[in-house]
Amino acid sequence: MKIVVIQGPNLNMLGVREQNIYGPMKLEDIHAQMKAFAEQNKLEIEFFQSNLEGEIVDRIQECIGDADGIIINPAAYTHTSIAIRDALAAVKIPTIEVHLSNIHAREEFRHNSLTAPVCAGQIVGMGPFGYHLAMVGMTQILNEVAAMKQAQQQAQKAQQK
Structure with a gap:
């Protein structure tokens, strides 16, 4: 199972900006922790960061089948x-959408997420630990999806008999 981690604008400046x-x-330290979790759980993981909206859209689309x-x-x-x-x-x-800070406790313009409604979940305000929580959550989601596919395959085989 493969997880792609996509990081948006200015996240390449973590550790420098607004500590x-x-x-x-x-960001490299967060990614190192996520990679260690992935290895322990036999997951493939890939990281992508861009400050450009179109590049983020392209990377999301490239996830189909990958x-x-x-x-x-x-x-x-x-x-x-x-x-x-x-x-x-x-x-x-x-x-899963992740934010280091609690976007709901910040400026009003940050309270609304356009992306959260199309995500399975959102983790905010937990700092770098939020990425660990996202890995745990994603592992659970992927295991449930795999179990559901297996059950469907077994049901199809049973119907064919």
Whole structure:
């Protein structure tokens, strides 16, 4: 099973920008922790970061047939990008949205997520640990999807007999 982690604008600046909001951990450190979790759970994981909306849309679309799950932090695009929202809806791949800060406790313009309604879930305000929670959640979702497919296959075989 493969998970693609998509990081939006300015997340490449973690550890440098607004540490009082986002903390001191760098994106590479978060990814290293996620990779360790993936290895322990026999998952394939791939990381992608872009400051450009179109590149994020392209990467989401490239997940069709390539990824079983998406973990995304659309960053500022969370509140503005209908294109990213539509791409997530179109690919029909289980997706979990993550935000380091609690977007609901910040400026009012950050309270609304355009992407959350097309995601399986949203994790906010847990700092870097939110990505670990997303990995746990995605592992559960993917295991449930696999179990459902297996049950459907068994039911089809039983009907054919």
